[in-house]
Amino acid sequence: MTLSNIYKQILIVVSLSIAVLAVLFYGFSTGESGWDDFALLLMFAAVIAGIRLIIEYRHHDKLLKQLQVMTANIVTHHPAVPLFVEPSNPLKGIADQLNELQSRQQDEGKSIRNSNVELITILSSLPVGVMVIDSTHDVIFANHKMSVMLGRDILAQVHPYTQDVRNYQLLSLIENVFNNHKSQHEEVQSVGASPVTWDTSVVFNRLDNDFHILVIMYDISDIINVKQMQIDFLRNASHELKTPITAISGFTKTLLDGAMNDKKSLVEFLKIIDQQSDQLAFLVQDVLTISHIQNGTNYDYKPLPLHDFVNSELASYKSMTANNNVTIHNKIPEHVEVIADTTTLTRILRNLVSNAVKYNRPNGEVNIEYSDNDSFWQLHVSDTGIGIAQKDISRLFERFYRADDSRTKQKVSGTGLGLSIVKEMVDAVGGTIDVKSQRGVGSTFTVNFPIVKDDEKQVEK
Secondary structure, eight states, rough: OOOOHHHHOOOOOOOOHHHHHHHHHHHHHHTHHHHHHHHHHHHHHHHHHHHHHHHHHHHHEEEEEEEHHHHHHHHHTOOOOOOOOOTTTHHHHHHHHHHHHHHHHHHHHHHHHHHHHHHHHHHOOSSSSEEETTTSSSEHHHHHHHHHHHHSSOOOEEEGGTTTTOEEEEEEHHHHHHHHHHOOOEEEOOOSOOOOOOEEEEEEEEEESEEEEEEEEEEOHHHHHHHHHHHHHHHHHHHHHHHHHHHHHHHHHHHHTGGGHHHHHHHHHHHHHHHHHOOOOOHHHHHHHHHHHHHHEEEEEEEEEEHHHHHHGGGHHHHHHHHHHHHEEEEEEEEEEEEHHHHHHHHHHHHHHHHHHHSSSSTTTEEEEEOOOOSEEEEEEEEEESSSHHHTTTTTTTTTTOOOOHHTTTTOOOOSHHHHHHHHHHHHHEEEEEEEETTTTTTEEEEEOOOOOGGEHHHHH
16 A cells, blocks of 8 residues: 555546546436446446545555554653564655664663663672762662661662761761752761761762762771771880880990999899890781781691690790799690691790780689681680780780780780780681680680691692
């Protein structure tokens, strides 16, 4: 069916109608009866042509309506059934172009949907909190991390952002961006038992005729804590270094100023200088040990008879235990054999036993025990000493940190790095360390060493 065919059909119907009228008029004017039959035949042909015209017109009108519906679906991004038209139809080119446009739109729509799903998945998996707020102050998207940071479940449906954001500093920051239409960046502090610091960017995003506000938050508490630990380390290290250096310098100058002529003062001052020199050497060695652990090392794992190994190490503590009236008990079964790096195990054991002796009470005891499970073997060092306050346990492995009792009542000497070295060594070999303590009763340190297989003896950390 074509438009030209419809025009032809109309012309044929009109022509036949005129012919019928002419034949009837001619037959009526001449009075001949034969023209009536011819007029009837022409009328029948005109009716057939009219019926065909109606059919073709309806078909053409149906095609136009289908094209109209298809165009509307494309405009509104609704799916549409492809339209097939005869090759002779002049509308075939338009139909084919609409079919191609519909196909491309569906492909692009599918690609956009896939990209949106992928983007939502990425945003939901980020370790950064993300929230999108529209110009009507409603939340249109928030990822899981933002929900965790704000400490509340964020609804998936659109809702006011004030329903989720209760932090006054963050609320003020968002309101400023809404009012000024300018992005802002600040560090926002949470309020609670465990304060958290968020690096927060509130971004003003201009759209065509609208705008969105993007809230991006990143927890920088660990970074701040590390920076503070570095500051504390330098301050404490400087203080610890200054003490023996000042003593050595002071007593040396005193001797040079004439005190060396007094033999009693000379011996006393030299002993103090020797003690302070040892303290300085121990501090430098501990700092170097921490640096060595952090830079990585090779661990040489070997089978060790643990009971005999501990006995050999305890031999060096005889004078120390005698001075402190402390007894050490090696309760490790004689048949126990472990695979471990000798240097690492020695340093860990010495620090734990040394602390257990120094912080013990007179006539106290130190017990060294062993246990194991499928994945780890445990070394337990317990004492009957003064114990550790619960407020101090969480900071026990910080560098240079020492509980109050060690600085006042017992005046225990040391660099304050021993337990931090133990912790870093244990972490380096993939183990863990736990502490249980009760004031006035004693403390137990449990080190969990991973069980090393024969094919894992040479490990580089």
